[in-house]
Amino acid sequence: MKPATAAILLSCPEQPGVVARLAGFLASRGGNITHSDNHTDFAAGLFLTRIEWQLDGFELPRAEIPIAFAPLGAELGAEWSIAYSDVIPRVAIFVSRQDHCLLDLLWRHRAGELHAEIPLVVSNHDVLRSAVEREGIEYAHVPVARGSKQETEERELRLLADHRIDLVVLAKYMQVLSDDFIARAPRVINIHHSFLPAFVGGRPYHQAYDRGVKIIGATAHFVTPELDAGPIIEQDVARVSHRDGVGDLIRNGKDLERVVLARAVRLHLRNRVLVYGNRTVVFA
């Protein structure tokens, strides 16, 4: 097993000496940096960085790191968060009827590709239960009835709290979440079956077919109150031709969706994605 590391994601106004001060903070306490990457968005006047260092040999006990760092963070006017490589995030997957993204994530989890525990799958249908339960994962069937949205979401939020979930992955969950849910839930990543911002809303493959595009795409993004408009984490595309009907677009799109969603989830779980405004920096 790899020795534990800590990783800070930080954004602050552009100013001289930030790298030196951050690196100096760590070096003076025996922190050995194993990865650092930064980016300056000159248009926004922001410095954005990710620094990872080994906890072995670092003088501060884990609980004191945020306390010790806070004054420097404040001086820099920074927003920041720290994550530890040996703290395994807990993920809940939301699905409807389509299984391709769910099965793909479960397979990657079993194959050790995802730095996560998956204690919970939530669905508004009861069709995927056996595929989930045979992995030893709880399957919560939370039907969505007309007029019961608020109740449904309350129940989902309780499930997330009970399972101490850090990340919700919408793996083809065909329901729109309320602003209230988004505000109270942990981070939510969604896979949208188009090359956003083309074809927002419903039935994007039908829209793509009607428009006669030669390339289709998929987009993984953080969910925000504005539908299909949250910060993009990852996108990919595939070529299609006039020979492809809507059914072919859907089938080829599934291959895109599961790969794009898995990449985005994996990047986020490894603390590689920094959000600022409606944009992401992906320290890949």
Place this chain on the structure above:
Amino acid sequence: MKPATAAILLSCPEQPGVVARLAGFLASRGGNITHSDNHTDFAAGLFLTRIEWQLDGFELPRAEIPIAFAPLGAELGAEWSIAYSDVIPRVAIFVSRQDHCLLDLLWRHRAGELHAEIPLVVSNHDVLRSAVEREGIEYAHVPVARGSKQETEERELRLLADHRIDLVVLAKYMQVLSDDFIARAPRVINIHHSFLPAFVGGRPYHQAYDRGVKIIGATAHFVTPELDAGPIIEQDVARVSHRDGVGDLIRNGKDLERVVLARAVRLHLRNRVLVYGNRTVVFA
């Protein structure tokens, strides 16, 4: 030099025996088919085909081919057109200030990649004259003043007529054409600097930057009265990252634009593109 061929592009309602009747029409007159490809759009109930055959050995003189074919075309309820490989289409290129697509087309023309003559370049600016004239091509400076659009377009249409132009290529021509111009001009192909239908309208790279996309694109399409909504011929994309500012998107986009436009123009010049409704079949 390759022996001359004729190519028919045809669409008709789906019905039994079309391939046999078309192939029989040619075979019974000594026509040797060198390429045939067809597609059935079951949703639209349409049969779409391209057939190319050698004129050498074909019993009909060229002038009689359309006359002889018309009855069969009528029986099939078909729309069709016939082109000859030794009739070189005449192309006019419209540009504004940016030169990358223009220079690329001129280079490909010189390199023998384009089955076309290019007797005319039209521009609303006078900045690219020398690059055009040194190729022995006429450069017509047709300024566009506020309120003079109709006059301008009349002058352009006369230029197209005088030079017997078969195809207009908008190689980063930053003017919107009127419906009247589109109705009266020959076929017009445009390059749009986004992955349509994302980012229609102006400043697509700025829009793409603001949306934080991870992939940019370019789209070549036939021009129709509805802006940026005509049948798509070709699209391609390139990956970008948070490190790319608007300037980088524009620079990388130029590489896409010139390749995508050139591919679309080349396909059309070789009679490989069949339009039906707002879609294309590309017999590549």
Place this chain on the structure above:
Amino acid sequence: MKPATAAILLSCPEQPGVVARLAGFLASRGGNITHSDNHTDFAAGLFLTRIEWQLDGFELPRAEIPIAFAPLGAELGAEWSIAYSDVIPRVAIFVSRQDHCLLDLLWRHRAGELHAEIPLVVSNHDVLRSAVEREGIEYAHVPVARGSKQETEERELRLLADHRIDLVVLAKYMQVLSDDFIARAPRVINIHHSFLPAFVGGRPYHQAYDRGVKIIGATAHFVTPELDAGPIIEQDVARVSHRDGVGDLIRNGKDLERVVLARAVRLHLRNRVLVYGNRTVVFA
């Protein structure tokens, strides 16, 4: 359910009138062509075609089609085969320890993407039994011991015969097949974990890492006696960077492998792949 069709794959020396004669053969017997595509390889002097027609309304009973077609095939000097859309090919999957391609094929089979039955999985290890048996598929553990290759292959050939297998898919089967096995087995499709012909032989991701490539690939091909040199059906690639170690190349490569293999198998099962010499025509 779609009405049944027949599809012929045919190659013959280039000659006048082939399309008309083939289409005429079908039309004169009431055959309605739903797809036809052809290609002339001028370098090889070969005409290559795929024609699909509806059996409903076709005057010949199925058993007589090859008999009736044989004289025309002989006149053309053609090699040809006919397949029927309602005859479901029977596929055996060979695996070793890695499960990603196997699970992907099983999922696609369940999702209705593959026009096939999968009655048999063969493995030289016993580690993937449960994933196979829970799909109701027989799992044959055929260990390969030093010096027992011939016996092993005899046992495998018997299994293929007993299950009336039409296609063997090597889904990361890490054994080299003997020439004798290849000669006696039905068609075999393999997935090679590199962009052939780069990195033939063992440990291609290690080779790719050592060479410092910026793009990795995967290749699906028919198996022939010469290792990794059979006709290529499909390839795809993914971009990598200096940040990717061998482990990352392997992980990203798996995503390529399963998609490329699935596409190749699907194309072959739909009779879209015509082999001539060491090349394929993919009528996609």
Place this chain on the structure above:
Amino acid sequence: MKPATAAILLSCPEQPGVVARLAGFLASRGGNITHSDNHTDFAAGLFLTRIEWQLDGFELPRAEIPIAFAPLGAELGAEWSIAYSDVIPRVAIFVSRQDHCLLDLLWRHRAGELHAEIPLVVSNHDVLRSAVEREGIEYAHVPVARGSKQETEERELRLLADHRIDLVVLAKYMQVLSDDFIARAPRVINIHHSFLPAFVGGRPYHQAYDRGVKIIGATAHFVTPELDAGPIIEQDVARVSHRDGVGDLIRNGKDLERVVLARAVRLHLRNRVLVYGNRTVVFA
């Protein structure tokens, strides 16, 4: 105009505190870091970094920077080089008969995409003179006769020295350079018309056609004595099909070649490429 910056490319054995020491060296002298990115190759035990900082406000005069840095570099056991954004590298382009890469580089130079001066084009043929001279660039025709290679290369080396060339770009220069030339010339970047290491040596598109690949590629790499085996800077690919003959592969390949070469040259000119062993780190 952007204010001048300095950029250091450095590799050294992995050790604690490197980032802090490097950043501290700059911060203590008033250096404001605008870009820093690093990578640890754990397999090779190497730390590799690029740091760029503003010269405005930096306390050391330019001439003293290397002297002041040398002790720290030595302590770290580092190899390093420093470049300045306002020192424009001088590039010589070598060509034979094909013009597409040359014209592309000349166009990009004129468009301001390349951070370089181009005072010299060398060719073993005299066919591209006018395209070069009309840009105000010297065209040196240095014919290569059988048995005169050494003389030829001496003449070329003198030209490089006379023009104080920093980088040689082989833009489809179809001659093999001697080990002696490579040792004595400045850095040389070559474009190879295949997806290396597939199809090393001559006529790669013919090789690709014969192998029946479904994707072709191009590779830009630094030239080393071993033919086609130097460190890869950039690669890209394009999809082809059975319909593409050798001529089509060549034409499509040209589009790849010019884009891949231009990207590699641009990255190198902006000091973004660090070579170690036979690999590159591209700080893109």
